[in-house]
Amino acid sequence: MNNLCIVSSLLDNDFYKFTMQNAVIKLFPFAKAKYEFINRGNHFFPKNFGKILKENLNNMAYLKLSKKEKHFLKKYCPYLDSSYLNFLDKYKYNPEEVNIDQKGKIIKMNIEGLWSRTILWEVPLLAIISELYYKLTKTNCLSxxxxxxxxxxxxxxxxxxxxxxxxxxxxxxxxxxxxxxxxxxxxxxxxxxxxxxxxxxxxxxxxxxxxxxxxxxxxxxxxxxxxxxxxxxxxxxxxxxxxxxxxxxxxxxxxxxxxxxxxxxxxxxxxxxxxxxxxxxxxxxxxxxxxxxxxxxxxxxxxxxxxxxxxxxxxxxxxxxxxxxxxxxxxxxxxxxxNDVGPPSMNIVIKMTQANPEKKWISVVKLSNTNNKSTGEKGTILFAKKQLQL
Incomplete structure (x- = not known):
């Protein structure tokens, strides 16, 4: 497999991304979002990783919902209505929404744009990063x-x-x-x-x-x-x-x-x-x-x-x-x-960092039941905890 076809279908994504996208289009069509890549496992990335990752994303711009895929969604996901399926029919990934920066072995990545569009990036991006990482570090799995x-x-x-x-x-x-x-x-x-x-x-x-x-x-x-x-x-x-x-x-x-x-x-x-x-x-x-x-x-x-x-x-x-x-x-x-197939799995996530519901960017946080899974700016986390009396 060459480096440019890790994700070869618009539907190679988690179902909840599509259900949320449908809800966002209907309730918050003008909202914007920012996301950030978080390298929880402190993985070091090989030379040219960012460049090859960007090539992959550029390739995703050509993905389109096929008639067969649309028919599948109609048959198996009846709660996704025809107005949403028509939106998905015209949807194309825009690689300009993703900014990738590699300095040495460190990768930084941000996503920004309309929430209804950028919502689909997280899962395929993580899947590509994971597969590319093993490939470029020549890490093999079990037979x-x-x-x-x-x-x-x-x-x-x-x-x-x-x-x-x-x-x-x-x-x-x-x-x-x-x-x-x-x-x-x-x-x-x-x-x-x-x-x-x-x-x-x-x-x-x-x-x-x-x-x-x-x-x-x-x-x-x-x-x-x-x-x-x-x-x-x-x-x-x-x-x-x-x-x-x-x-x-x-x-x-x-x-x-x-x-x-x-x-x-x-x-x-x-x-x-x-x-x-x-x-x-x-x-x-x-x-x-x-x-x-x-x-x-x-x-x-x-x-x-x-x-x-x-x-x-x-x-x-x-x-x-x-x-x-x-x-x-x-x-x-x-x-x-x-990913229980030999090598250790990667510990990487992409999280929303800011939302723009109307005309102003607002920092967002997640306060998990365990501190190590909380995400967001420290100041906003403290503010949220104070507001919630946690």
Missing amino acids: DNKIVNIIKNKIKKYKELKVKVGEYGTRRRFSYKVHRLILKILIEEGYPFFMGSSNVHLSQNFSIKPIGTQGHEWIMFHAAKYGFNIADKIAMRNWLNIYNGNLSIALSDTYTSSIFFKNFDKYLSNTFHGIRHDSGDPIFFIKETIKHYKKLKINPIKKKIVFSDNLNPNKVAYISSVCKNQITPYFGIGTNFT
Whole structure:
């Protein structure tokens, strides 16, 4: 494979990027956003990495939604209406929105533009960085046979536990080829416990429904527009207005779960099918969630928690044992599926740093349940914590 075709489909992205893009177009069509690449693992990049990465992005400008892909979205994602599909039909990546700067072994990268356009960059960019890094550092993974055996063993454990699992691993995959191989095995071996993949392109390849709802940037933007205290509530209500109760898993840790539960009133708690846990102690979170539902006289067993924080079979076994007969667990597994193939996985993210809801740039932050996952300017983080009395 040459360096210019790591992402070869407009749909090689996570489903929640498209669901958020649809909502942004409808509610905030003129809003702008800035994003930044964060190298959490302090990885050193080889010579010319930035140049080859830019060539890749230039190549993405030619990607276009095919008739077959549009038909797939119509059939498998009925909550994406025709006005949005027509928008996507005309959408093209604009590499000018991404600024890449390499000094020695350090890469800096920023994205800026209309939120409705720039929202699609994050996941494919991270996937390209990950694959290019292994390629240019000549890092090999295990053989296909060994990878197949690892995935078969994992899915066997999940089936023995009788837990529902999905694959969320696009952004930190070892490579597209490995990702495709892994998904093929999960589909072949995982029935009836494998729920699907967040990757829309690969879901289309295998004729399965893509999975996902929304990400932290949806709530971070609402904080810029409406304030930290009510961002969760307005973001959730807006989501319900767009999707009429479909795709209704609430994200709980943009401004810590304690603030989320204050916003998750009886109407929202009843209407949303469940909650996603993405940081902090999962066992504490289970207890808090059950307590919250019981306080509102809602039966927790009828609700879901979707766990998506750095999972592996041992963690899943422990979490599911605590949930048993109390609340229904689902598991979204990322890197442990798509990059547990020999070399260490990269620890890289791209996060929204500023939002411009109307005519002014406002710094945005994410206050995770664990400090090391919080993002944003230190001053804004302190301001947000003060506002929220954390």
